[in-house]
Every structure is written in C-alpha cells, then in structure tokens.
C-alpha cells in the first residue's frame with residue numbers, strides 16, 4: 029500500500045481503530061456511505077465525496093455504501109438513479125462487500141426505511157419528542173425567529189400526545205392536504221430559543237401527495253432529510269458519516285435524534301458520528317445541480333454529458349480517466365477550510381495519468397498543403413515511429429511520405445518573427461529554412477503559393493533523400509525546426525472538437541454573480557483535421573496524445589466505426605496561467 033497522505037479524517041479513523049470504538053462482530057470498523065439525492069447528475073464535487081468515502085473504506089479495509097437519499101418524490105427520477113450508479117462504477121468503486129457470510133450488496137435507498145422511519149416517528153410522539161403542528165407555513169416561518177431573535181412556541185406544541193399520534197396516523201392515511209399539518213421534533217422545553225436554528229423544532233415529516241419512483245403511492249407523507257439521514261446511517265451501521273461543512277449546524281440534531289432513538293432500542297450501538305469537510309470549489313466551474321440544470325435547459329450545452337460540463341458523465345465524455353479523477357481527489361485532500369482549487373490541478377492530473385499510457389498519434393488540426401517538389405507524384409515512402417516514446421512494447425505506427433502532405437498552417441511564416449524556426453521562404457539569395465518532417469525527411473522551403481485573395485494555400489519544399497529519420501547519416505542535418513505532418517494521399521479526415529473551459533471567470537457564480545454572462549464563447553471550436561491513417565480504427569473512449577496538441581479521446585457518442593470524432597481533453601501545457 030502506498031503511504032497514505034494524512035488528513036484529519038484519517039486521524040479520526042486511526043484513533044477510533046486504536047481505541048476499538050467500532051469493534052462489532054462480523055462488521056468492519058470503518059463503514060462509510062455516499063448518499064446522493066437522485067435529482068440530477070453527479071458533478072466533480074460529488075466525485076470528491078465519492079473518492080473520499082469509498083477511498084477511506086478501501087484504505088482501512090472497511091466498506092462504503094451507495095445510498096440514494098430519495099425522500100423528495102417530486103424532484104427524483106429513475107434516470108438519475110441509473111446515471112449515479114454508472115458514474116460511481118465508472119469512477120472505479122464498488123458497493124459489494126465480501127463479509128463472513130459471503131457477498132453483501134450495499135446499494136441502499138432511504139425509501140427502504142420508510143416503514144422504520146415511520147415507526148420511529150410514532151415512538152418520538154409517544155415519548156413526547158414530537159408533535160403535529162397545524163400552523164401555516166408562513167406562521168411557522170415567522171414563529172421560528174432568526175439568528176438574533178428567539179423563536180416563539182407553536183400554539184400546537186403542547187398538543188396531547190394521543191392527539192398528535194392520531195393526527196399523524198391520519199396524515200399517513202391521506203386525510204389531509206399537502207401542507208395542512210407537519211410533524212416537528214420537540215428537543216427540549218426551550219428549543220425554540222436555541223441559538224442553532226436547526227434545533228428549533230425541526231420538521232421531520234410533511235404531507236406530499238406525490239408518486240414515488242420506488243414506493244409508488246404507498247405514502248403521502250415523506251420524512252425530511254435531517255430526520256432520514258441519521259436514521260439511515262444508523263440502520264446501516266455507518267461508523268463515519270462524512271458530509272460537507274454546511275451540515276455542521278445540523279450535527280446537534282443528528283446526535284440528539286440518534287441518542288433519543290437509541291433509548292428505544294432501534295439501533296445496534298455505537299451509533300454513527302458525523303464529520304464535516306469543506307466542499308470542492310473548482311475555478312472556472314460551477315458545482316450546483318440547479319445551475320448545471322439551467323445550462324442544460326437553456327441549451328447552452330448539448331446535455332448533461334456535454335464534454336464542457338463538470339458532471340461525471342461530461343468529464344467522462346471529455347476524456348478524463350477515472351484514475352485522473354481519483355488522483356485529483358487524493359491530491360486536493362480534505363480540510364475544514366473553504367477555498368478554491370485551481371482547474372489547472374485537475375487538468376494536470378489527467379496529463380499526468382495519460383502521459384505514460386496514451387498512444388501517440390499525428391493530427392493536423394489547421395491544415396496547409398505542403399508540396400515536396402522533388403518527390404515523384406506517384407511514389408510513396410513508408411515511414412514508422414514508436415506508438416509511445418518510452419514504451420517500445422506498445423509497437424510502431426506506420427504511415428507514408430508522399431509528394432503532397434498536410435502541415436499546420438502556423439508552421440509556415442511568410443515574414444518570420446525573431447526566433448521562428450519552422451518554414452520560411454527564400455529571400456533574395458538566402459535559401460528558405462530547413463525543417464525536419466518528424467519521422468520523415470529534412471526539407472528546405474523553396475517557395476509558396478497564394479490564392480487571389482493573398483492567402484497562402486501551399487508551401488513548396490525540396491527534400492533530402494539521405495536525411496530519412498533513423499537512417500545512417502540523417503543526423504548530419506542540423507535543423508532547428510521539427511514539425512508533424514500527414515500524407516495528403518492516405519490521411520483520415522475527421523471532425524475534431526477543441527474544447528476549452530466553459531467559463532472565462534474563475535469564480536463564475538461566486539457572490540451571486542450571473543454565471544451566464546461569464547460563458548466562454550470559445551469553449552468549443554470544431555475543426556476538420558487530417559490524421560494519420562491508423563486513426564480510422566479509433567473506437568469510442570480511446571485516448572491519444574496528438575503530438576504537439578494535447579490529449580484527445582474518440583467521442584463515445586458520436587464516433588462511428590471507421591469514422592471517429594475526437595474531443596480535446598486538455599492541451600499539452602496549461603495556457604491559462606502562462
């Protein structure tokens with residue numbers, strides 16, 4: 029096992045392991061969970077939480093549950109459940125656990141616990157810890173007070189237990205309309221003046237006549253998040269319930285609820301503990317499901333999996349690898365202080381992951397014709413080079429040198445600037461520049477052609493027959509320019525999508541800013557490129573380094589057999605902070 033970077037969560041777990049806090053028969057000492065609400069697609073922030081929870085379980089020989097927090101039927105759909113399952117699997121994680129009794133599948137739903145949640149609510153009512161409130165939503169909000177003002181007790185707070193119980197049963201039986209009554213916790217006599225707003229008689233059940241994806245029309249009352257979450261954790265024997273910092277103020281209720289219900293014998297002890305870490309804020313990215321949905325619904329992007337989206341499906345389609353995202357999560361670590369992680373950190377991780385393993389290929393993205401005047405029109409010279417400069421076992425790539433080639437338009441300058449070492453034309457009695465066509469021959473520029481509008485349409489060169497790369501004597505040619513090319517005779521024409529960051533503002537939605545105004549107009553440029561012939565066999569999700577250009581992936585949606593479409597994952601170097 030590689031040395032684990034230390035962080036406060038590992039320190040807590042290691043202390044618990046040393047103290048034997050969670051030692052129970054047949055159960056691991058570390059049980060975490062990732063609890064998404066199936067109301068949208070997962071994004072890079074969720075990826076941090078997934079890597080953290082599943083990673084800790086893996087590192088400490090525990091297990092991690094995937095739990096759908098599906099208690100808001102009006103917003104939740106099966107489509108989201110399916111994509112979340114795919115995304116977690118794709119990231120490389122697994123909720124199967126090999127226990128003493130064989131394989132256990134730890135894919136759970138909060139809705140699995142609806143019966144138990146209900147029973148516990150009746151228990152709380154019977155014990156005087158919950159009551160049915162009949163105030164309107166407005167009255168309740170007004171009586172809650174605010175950070176400076178204590179709240180006011182509801183006139184229904186002292187409703188007899190028997191009456192609350194009957195009303196709660198009637199709520200369940202569908203006798204009331206949405207919002208008519210609500211079940212609230214009663215933590216203590218003076219809870220309504222607690223400095224913590226979350227302790228002021230929090231709502232625990234509400235009436236919602238809504239069809240639920242899994243439980244259909246069985247229920248018309250649904251438990252609130254703050255009530256459901258701790259109980260689900262406890263029922264699953266979670267040891268470390270890890271969430272983002274905004275839930276810090278919810279922890280006292282979490283602890284109170286589990287302690288109170290423990291007295292009713294509902295759980296195996298010890299009950300879980302909640303720990304908070306700071307959420308991921310990534311520059312040039314937004315990580316709010318609501319705002320991401322707006323991008324999709326307004327047609328700013330082509331869908332949740334648009335390669336410009338910070339969703340996991342978007343990152344996947346863009347060409348990010350699961351390993352690069354895991355590396356990123358490891359590298360940024362976990363802390364309790366809010367900050368911003370630079371997008372270049374994520375981009376650096378995918379470069380680092382792909383550099384040793386991505387096959388190299390040649391692509392000319394902005395083509396300009398090159399005519400080798402002293403090479404016969406009907407001839408072709410076979411050339412080859414390694415698929416990867418450091419991995420001979422990856423084999424060789426074969427291509428041909430012909431009279432007409434494609435080079436990048438900016439590999440020629442009619443009037444060169446200082447320090448420009450690629451093609452420049454002869455001037456007076458000074459010959460044109462010499463350039464090596466990588467893995468081919470050394471050439472010398474002899475001239476160029478222009479169309480009627482003055483645009484350069486072809487560069488003319490002569491080649492030196494004895495300069496072929498890898499042949500004896502080829503080193504005698506000392507040239508400063510070394511460029512890539514493909515043969516016009518056998519190259520593959522392909523659509524290449526040059527993606528860039530979706531926003532130009534590093535904090536597009538900070539402080540309530542209008543993120544729609546910060547959209548990068550150049551986040552997608554589509555070009556028709558010429559690629560070396562072997563690329564026609566590239567299949568969806570295959571990744572390459574296009575030499576001098578960056579890392580690219582064959583688009584998993586739009587690539588056809590023999591006709592791949594490529595997405596730029598990332599350029600070779602960071603061009604944003606240079």
Ligand code: ATP
Pocket residue numbers: 062063064065066072073074076077270271272306307308309315316317318
């Ligand atoms: P959003 O606010 O975008 O709707 P959410 O937090 O409501 O996201 P959930 O599906 O409830 O989405 O999140 C599942 C888990 O992912 C939670 O434990 C949450 O803390 C965590 N999470 C969500 N966003 C981030 C983030 N930016 N960084 C780290 N963890 C996150």
Ligand code: MG
Pocket residue numbers: 065
């Ligand atoms: Mg949530």
Ligand code: MG
Pocket residue numbers: none
């Ligand atoms: Mg949220």
